[in-house]
Amino acid sequence: MTKCFHCGDDCNNITIEHQEKFFCCIGCKTVFDILADYDLAYYYDLENTPGISPKDIAGKYDFLDNVSIVEKLIEFSNESTQIVTFLIPSIHCSSCIWVLENLTKLNSAIKTSQVNFPEKTVRITYSTKEISMKDLVYLLCRIGYEPHISLSDSSKKEKYIDRSLIYKLGIAGFAFGNVMFLSFPEYFEVNEFWLDQFKNLFRWLMFAFSVPVVFYSGKDYFISGVKGLRSGILNIDIPIAIGISVLFVRSTVDIVMNWGTGFFDSLTGLIFFLLLGKFFQQKTYSYLSFERDYKSYFPIAVTRLIKRTKTAFFEEQAEVYKIKKGDRLLIRNNELIPVDGIIINGNALIDYSFVTGEAEPIMKGSGDKIFAGGKQLSGILEIEVLKSVEQSYLTQLWSNSIFSKDVSGIFQTLIDRISKRFTVGVLSIAFSATLFWLVYDPSKAFNVFTAVLIVACPCAIALATPFTLGNLLRIFGRNKLYLKEASVIEQIAKVDTVVFDKTGTLTTNKKSVITYEGIALTSEEESLLTSTLRASNHPLSRALYAILDKNDIHTLDEFEEEVGQGISSKLNHKSMKVGSYSFVDEGAKINVKSVSENNDKTAVHVSANNTYKGCYIFHNEYRDGVAKIFEVLGKSKSLIVLSGDNEGEKERLKSMLPNGTNLLFNQQPIDKLEFIKTLQKQGKTVMMVGDGLNDSGALIQSDVGIVISEDINVFSPACDGILAASKFKNLISFFNLSQKGVHIIKWSFLLSLCYNIIGISFAVTGHLMPVIAAILMPLSSISVVVFTTLATQYVSRGLN
Amino acid sequence: MNIIYLLLTVSVIVALVFFAAFIYAVKKGQYDDIYTPSIRMLFEDEIVKENPKEKPVITKKKH
Numbered sequence: 001m002t003k004c005f006h007c008g009d010d011c012n013n014i015t016i017e018h019q020e021k022f023f024c025c026i027g028c029k030t031v032f033d034i035l036a037d038y039d040l041a042y043y044y045d046l047e048n049t050p051g052i053s054p055k056d057i058a059g060k061y062d063f064l065d066n067v068s069i070v071e072k073l074i075e076f077s078n079e080s081t082q083i084v085t086f087l088i089p090s091i092h093c094s095s096c097i098w099v100l101e102n103l104t105k106l107n108s109a110i111k112t113s114q115v116n117f118p119e120k121t122v123r124i125t126y127s128t129k130e131i132s133m134k135d136l137v138y139l140l141c142r143i144g145y146e147p148h149i150s151l152s153d154s155s156k157k158e159k160y161i162d163r164s165l166i167y168k169l170g171i172a173g174f175a176f177g178n179v180m181f182l183s184f185p186e187y188f189e190v191n192e193f194w195l196d197q198f199k200n201l202f203r204w205l206m207f208a209f210s211v212p213v214v215f216y217s218g219k220d221y222f223i224s225g226v227k228g229l230r231s232g233i234l235n236i237d238i239p240i241a242i243g244i245s246v247l248f249v250r251s252t253v254d255i256v257m258n259w260g261t262g263f264f265d266s267l268t269g270l271i272f273f274l275l276l277g278k279f280f281q282q283k284t285y286s287y288l289s290f291e292r293d294y295k296s297y298f299p300i301a302v303t304r305l306i307k308r309t310k311t312a313f314f315e316e317q318a319e320v321y322k323i324k325k326g327d328r329l330l331i332r333n334n335e336l337i338p339v340d341g342i343i344i345n346g347n348a349l350i351d352y353s354f355v356t357g358e359a360e361p362i363m364k365g366s367g368d369k370i371f372a373g374g375k376q377l378s379g380i381l382e383i384e385v386l387k388s389v390e391q392s393y394l395t396q397l398w399s400n401s402i403f404s405k406d407v408s409g410i411f412q413t414l415i416d417r418i419s420k421r422f423t424v425g426v427l428s429i430a431f432s433a434t435l436f437w438l439v440y441d442p443s444k445a446f447n448v449f450t451a452v453l454i455v456a457c458p459c460a461i462a463l464a465t466p467f468t469l470g471n472l473l474r475i476f477g478r479n480k481l482y483l484k485e486a487s488v489i490e491q492i493a494k495v496d497t498v499v500f501d502k503t504g505t506l507t508t509n510k511k512s513v514i515t516y517e518g519i520a521l522t523s524e525e526e527s528l529l530t531s532t533l534r535a536s537n538h539p540l541s542r543a544l545y546a547i548l549d550k551n552d553i554h555t556l557d558e559f560e561e562e563v564g565q566g567i568s569s570k571l572n573h574k575s576m577k578v579g580s581y582s583f584v585d586e587g588a589k590i591n592v593k594s595v596s597e598n599n600d601k602t603a604v605h606v607s608a609n610n611t612y613k614g615c616y617i618f619h620n621e622y623r624d625g626v627a628k629i630f631e632v633l634g635k636s637k638s639l640i641v642l643s644g645d646n647e648g649e650k651e652r653l654k655s656m657l658p659n660g661t662n663l664l665f666n667q668q669p670i671d672k673l674e675f676i677k678t679l680q681k682q683g684k685t686v687m688m689v690g691d692g693l694n695d696s697g698a699l700i701q702s703d704v705g706i707v708i709s710e711d712i713n714v715f716s717p718a719c720d721g722i723l724a725a726s727k728f729k730n731l732i733s734f735f736n737l738s739q740k741g742v743h744i745i746k747w748s749f750l751l752s753l754c755y756n757i758i759g760i761s762f763a764v765t766g767h768l769m770p771v772i773a774a775i776l777m778p779l780s781s782i783s784v785v786v787f788t789t790l791a792t793q794y795v796s797r798g799l800n
Numbered sequence: 801m802n803i804i805y806l807l808l809t810v811s812v813i814v815a816l817v818f819f820a821a822f823i824y825a826v827k828k829g830q831y832d833d834i835y836t837p838s839i840r841m842l843f844e845d846e847i848v849k850e851n852p853k854e855k856p857v858i859t860k861k862k863h
Contacts, residue, residue: 046843094839101840117836166826174819178812194801201808 006032007144008049027054031143035099038106043099050095052144059332061141061149063301063317064134072300073133073153075123081111083125084133086140086147091120100145107131107139151320151338151389152295168217169279172272175209175217176265182206183265187771203255206264214248218271236419236462239426243457244271250450263454266773270459273781281466281473281486294373294395294693298338303330305382320389331381337374340392341383343367348381349538350374353504353692360540360602360618373693394669394693413490414745415465419458426456433764444766451768455759460752460780464745467785471792472741479799480724481706481734488720491704492738494685498633499676499698501690502643502653505708507620508725514547518606518614525608527554528576532569535559540604541567541578544616566605577607585612602648620649622656625729630657632732638684642667642675644694673697689731693717733799740795747791748784755780 002011005021006028016023019036023029031051035043043050063069076083091100096115100122103113109130114123122145126136140147182202185195218241225241228234244267251262304318305328315330320338323329328344331337337350348364352374361377364370370383372392389395430452437445469486476483483489500506521529531554533545538561558570566579577584584605602618630639640662641653647665654663667675672688676698679686688695688702691709696717699705705719708728723731759776762768825831 094842097836097839098843115836116833117839118833161829161832163826163831166831167823170819170822170826174815174822178815194804197801198804201805205808205812 003049004028004051004053005044006049006051007053008051009053025053027144030054034106034143040099040102040105043095046095046098047093050093052090054141054144055146056334057138057141057146060335061134061137062303063299064132064137066301066317066319069301069317069319070133073149077128080127080129081125082128082133083123084136085121085123086137086149087119087121088140088145088147089120090145091115091117091122096145099143103139106143110136149300150296151298151300153300165275165279165282168220169272169275172213172217172268172275175213176268176272179206179209179264179268182209183261183770183774186261187774199261200255200258203261206262207252207255210248210251210264210267213268213271214244217275218244221274233416234420234423236415236422236458239419239423239456239458240274240462242453243459246450246453247457250454261770263770263773265770266454266777269774269778270457273459273778274462277463277466277470281470294696297336297373297693298389299336302335302338303332304328305330323385324388325385327385329383329385331376331383333376333379335376337370337372337376337381337383338392339372339385339389340370340387341385342369343381344384345382346380347378348376349378351377413465413487414742415461418461418749422458422461426453429456429760429764436764437766441766447768448764448766451763451766452760455763455768455773455776456756457777458752458756459777460755460784461749463781463784464748464752464788468741468744468748468788468792471789472737472796475737475792475796475799476734479730479734480727481721481730482723483721484719488704489738489741491685491720492687492735493742495637495687495704495735497638497640497679497684497686499640499642499672499679499686499688499702501672501688501692501695501698502641502649503620503645504691505689505695506626506641506653507622508710513619513621514544515617515619516614517617518612521606521608521613524574525576525613528569528571528574528608529578529606531556531571532559532567532576532578535569536561536567536578538567540602540618543618544604575609577610578604581605581615619652623725623728627656629729629731630661633735634658634661638662640664642672642698644668644672669694669697673701676701689723690717690719730799737796737799741792744788744791744795748788751787752780752784755783 002015002022003009004011004024006023009024011022011024014025016026016029018029018032021032023032028051031054032044035041071077074082074084088100091097097117100115101113103110103124107130109127111125111127113125115121116123124136131139137147137149182205185202186199221237221241221244224235224237228238247263247267247270251264251267254260254262298320301317301319302323304316304323305313306316307328308314313328318327323339329339329341343364343366345366347366348368348370349361350364350370351361352371362374369386371394372389373394387393430449433452434445434449437448466486469489472489473483473486476489526549530545530548533541533548534553535556536542536545554571556569556571559567560569561567562579562583566577566583568575568577570576581603584607603615604618605615606613633639639657641657641664643649643663643665644667645665650663650665654661657663664675672695676686676688680701680703686702687704687706688698689706689708690699691707695707699707699717699719704721706721706723707717707719708725709722710725723734755776759768759773762772
């Protein structure tokens with residue numbers, strides 16, 4: 001099979017030979033020509049088959065003629081220039097970067113263009129006098145880089161990037177290095193003349209470097225500590241905050257009283273390491289957004305029909321937010337229906353796949369109600385609006401309070417539980433040691449009290465979690481489970497109930513398993529069936545046609561397709577009807593037993609010469625390893641399947657899954673949400689595994705919401721993690737790894753506790769020298785980091 | 801040995817200059833995308849062909 005030179009797809013039906021290269025479609029060839037004409041063929045040298053086949057977009061971006069919509073998209077504008085940033089999901093390789101940054105060669109009106117690869121965006125500056133935004137979008141589409149413009153762009157907020165952690169880390173690192181240099185001479189306390197001369201200068205310089213570290217870099221620990229105290233939780237930031245303040249106060253007192261050099265080196269080092277841990281944990285997949293709602297799916301504008309006279313209408317591009325009840329809309333082929341409505345004109349074939357996960361489109365005729373979120377697949381449709389976008393059936397789900405609630409940070413982490421005992425322990429040691437010295441040698445009491453709090457500062461404990469979870473986060477990412485943040489791993493380890501959505505999650509989007517039930521077809525009938533199906537464009541016909549023998553195809557004498565019903569054909573006085581049961585069995589009233597049984601299933605019925613023959617039943621294809629996942633996970637967790645579909649697949653599912661698996665059908669989106677809530681009220685920690693927008697509520701409500709995605713670049717609903725569908729069977733390993741991760745954290749707590757005991761034994765006896773603290777602190781931190789890194793690599797060795 | 805005052809002042813100033821440069825770079829967003837530039841620098845200046853063809857105008861097409 002030849003592969004397309006441009007996009008790398010197999011050339012299935014057509015192969016276009018052009019300049020000794022092969023292309024799979026006209027679109028790919030056109031892109032090649034454009035690039036070749038403008039001396040941009042270097043595109044193909046950078047990567048093999050980097051291209052994307054351009055899609056048909058006629059009329060799709062007409063809304064960019066509407067000035068008020070364009071204004072919402074642009075970032076900056078003056079008389080002659082505009083700057084716009086487009087999200088282009090198809091950016092995937094270095095060739096993409098190169099060609100998009102050379103747009104200026106395609107059109108001189110484009111001044112500059114810059115790609116941000118991790119975010120998959122391109123920022124374009126162009127001259128408005130020479131090119132409009134619509135033309136710019138068309139230019140991008142023509143070379144296969146169609147931008148994604150959605151409803152969420154219309155309420156764009158000022159983009160704010162939080163860089164404070166980098167500043168804090170920078171300041172801490174800078175001060176740490178300088179303080180180390182300045183404190184170095186005094187580590188070897190020799191009574192040297194010049195050292196004595198400059199001692200004070202050095203000490204005050206160190207003090208100066210430490211001030212911004214304590215009051216700026218370290219301020220989050222104080223804030224979080226106070227917050228913890230207010231809500232009655234002894235979190236890990238409290239001993240850290242105590243440690244930092246004691247270090248600072250003690251060191252300042254030391255140099256003021258000329259008692260010693262203080263612990264400024266340990267102080268800056270401590271904050272630097274802590275921030276480094278925070279930074280490491282912060283691995284983000286910026287091109288995957290975990291906060292999406294329906295707005296990222298919905299179009300920004302739609303064609304509205306305005307009555308001019310009684311019969312004549314004119315079209316207008318209107319913003320979706322301005323659509324009111326009673327408006328008439330024109331939905332073109334492949335457009336998404338943004339509001340609930342009634343079909344006035346045209347036949348609808350609506351794909352609700354990203355609402356329900358169900359791949360098979362649904363037929364509707366005029367007078368039928370359609371819901372927002374579906375995609376029209378067959379021609380032009382005219383609808384009358386029943387509800388505005390925010391009140392539509394699907395979008396109403398987002399008005400549920402769960403979407404406005406900040407659910408993060410409610411659960412108690414492992415470290416919170418440990419820090420409580422830790423803080424109590426350290427404080428009691430500090431006070432009892434002070435009491436002892438007050439009786440024995442009061443001059444040492446202050447020294448010992450501060451030394452205990454300094455050395456017990458849980459730096460290594462605080463580093464164990466971010467490094468373990470940060471490592472696992474990266475390992476998971478390499479295995480295509482992309483988590484929103486590291487703390488999700490701890491949650492996964494705690495999960496005791498897993499709820500699966502059925503369609504699109506347990507099943508693939510394809511319905512490729514087809515079985516036949518009824519009276520066997522003769523070879524003549526079968527060839528007539530193949531010839532009939534060949535002419536139809538209905539997805540079920542295409543799927544069935546694909547599996548039938550195609551040796552004996554004839555040209556039909558008669559062919560008629562009734563939309564939403566079926567096809568009838570004639571050849572050599574033999575007639576055939578293919579389609580829904582009511583359509584096929586119109587004349588012959590034979591009630592086949594299987595028909596009533598198969599009512600709930602997706603089926604194509606066949607009759608020949610007005611005699612009912614039987615039906616082809618389309619089964620969902622289950623993902624690899626579904627049975628195994630249920631078997632293995634079922635041992636330790638309770639598993640539930642929640643499906644929005646009817647019970648058609650119940651028996652098959654039951655036979656596949658272990659006994660006792662709870663199966664629930666006909667679940668509306670809000671039912672799923674409520675179901676999860678009930679489970680949580682029973683004290684369960686719930687993971688929801690879903691895929692479509694209809695799972696959104698359940699995904700947010702659950703403790704861990706994982707979305708299964710066939711293509712991770714396609715948008716998925718708000719969740720805690722996105723799992724590539726091909727890695728579905730790895731779900732078991734992810735559970736195991738998360739649990740092992742928690743064990744690693746516990747072991748590193750033990751390790752750092754050892755260091756703390758050594759340090760405290762120095763401290764309580766009144767022997768803590770600054771140099772010992774300066775050695776112990778980094779040593780414990782580094783050994784914990786090394787331990788967690790090696791341990792996570794070791795436990796995940798089987799996964800890669 | 802009083803030269804050490806001067807040396808210290810100079811070294812601290814130099815350090816502060818680099819530190820200011822770092823803050824400036826972060827503020828300007830130079831660390832926001834640390835991946836794309838690493839690829840961009842590998843692009844070679846592509847060879848410009850002799851006598852370029854008459855270039856068709858791409859945006860004036862009817863949609």
